[in-house]
Amino acid sequence: MAETIFSKIVRKEIPADILYEDNLCLAFRDINPQAPVHILVIPKEPIAKLSDIESKDHALMGHLLLTVKRVAEQEGLTNGYRVVINCNHDGGQTVDHLHLHILGGRQMTWPPG
Ligand code: 5GP
Numbered sequence: 286m287a288e289t290i291f292s293k294i295v296r297k298e299i300p301a302d303i304l305y306e307d308n309l310c311l312a313f314r315d316i317n318p319q320a321p322v323h324i325l326v327i328p329k330e331p332i333a334k335l336s337d338i339e340s341k342d343h344a345l346m347g348h349l350l351l352t353v354k355r356v357a358e359q360e361g362l363t364n365g366y367r368v369v370i371n372c373n374h375d376g377g378q379t380v381d382h383l384h385l386h387i388l389g390g391r392q393m394t395w396p397p398g
Contacts, residue, residue: 288331291382295329305356309348312356312387321390322360326352332383335372353387362389369397 294301294313301313304324315323326349332338338346350368357366366389371378 287381289380289382291325291327291380291384292331295327304359305352307352309345310352312352315386319386320388320393322362322366322387324356324360324387326356326385326387328383333381334378334383335370338383349385353385357387357389360387360389362387365389367393 290299293299295311301316303311303313305312305326308329310326310328312324312326315325328345328349330345332342353368366387369386369388370376370384371386
């Protein structure tokens with residue numbers, strides 16, 4: 286797949302406000318926050334989008350969700366938060382490296398735009 290800016294963040298070639306890192310994933314603040322807390326959790330492996338995951342990725346996907354929980358706790362989001370994965374064109378995905386948005390610190394509304 287074509288490389289994105291997120292691979293450069295993984296390799297520390299461009300700066301990011303990193304909140305959590307392990308061998309499989311990275312969590313960092315979104316550069317254009319849509320809520321008081323807006324964090325992205327990404328796999329280090331550059332999977333382009335949710336619709337590209339395969340059975341072999343099941344443990345990784347679970348790990349990403351557990352990382353969401355860990356980072357949300359770390360950020361003190363005790364009242365809750367929203368987790369979003371935009372997938373491909375109609376999902377509004379703009380960076381082709383799988384990422385989970387954590388949005389919190391305000392009341393979310395529904396339906397999303
Ligand atoms: P998408 O629209 O693909 O679901 O979300 C991509 C997100 O990546 C957007 O919320 C955007 O603000 C964020 N983003 C894009 N480029 C950068 C960057 O260079 N650094 C950081 N921290 N976030 C970025």
